[in-house]
Amino acid sequence: MEKYLTVKTLAPYLDIKPSTLYSWVEKGLIPHYKINRCVRFRLDEIEEWLKGKKRECGNMDGSLSSHKKSTKNMDAIIRRAIDSMKGRRYTSPHRRGSQTCSGPERRFEWHFSKGVRSGG
Numbered sequence: 738m739e740k741y742l743t744v745k746t747l748a749p750y751l752d753i754k755p756s757t758l759y760s761w762v763e764k765g766l767i768p769h770y771k772i773n774r775c776v777r778f779r780l781d782e783i784e785e786w787l788k789g790k791k792r793e794c795g796n797m798d799g800s801l802s803s804h805k806k807s808t809k810n811m812d813a814i815i816r817r818a819i820d821s822m823k824g825r826r827y828t829s830p831h832r833r834g835s836q837t838c839s840g841p842e843r844r845f846e847w848h849f850s851k852g853v854r855s856g857g
Contacts, residue, residue, distance in 0.1 A: 739779055739780070739781065740780075741770065741777035741778065741779060742777065742778045742779070742780060742783075743775075743776070743777065743778075744758050744759060744762075744776055747778050747783065750783075751783075759776070762776050767783070767786060768782040768783065768785075768786050
């Protein structure tokens with residue numbers, strides 16, 4: 738009879754947190770048994786499950802492949818985005834006319850020395 742593993746014993750074996758293991762159980766991502774409210778695992782089933790999760794890092798000829806994504810494509814995307822925005826500037830919908838407050842547009846003038854407003 739094979740011994741069943743608990744979350745506490747399997748988590749270090751997989752080098753993951755117990756909370757991650759509970760999450761996987763809840764989502765049905767890992768083979769498990771529920772006995773009453775206790776979660777148990779069979780080591781042979783876990784090892785088979787792990788074999789199915791194995792990813793190949795090399796090419797068929799045995800050479801290692803690069804997992805870096807091409808930066809040329811990303812550079813082209815960024816360049817197109819910048820080119821499409823050239824000549825466009827953000828202007829606030831609340832901005833009217835000039836940003837300066839000189840001339841007839843100015844309605845109020847603050848007198849710092851007196852602390853009063855005067856205006857038209």
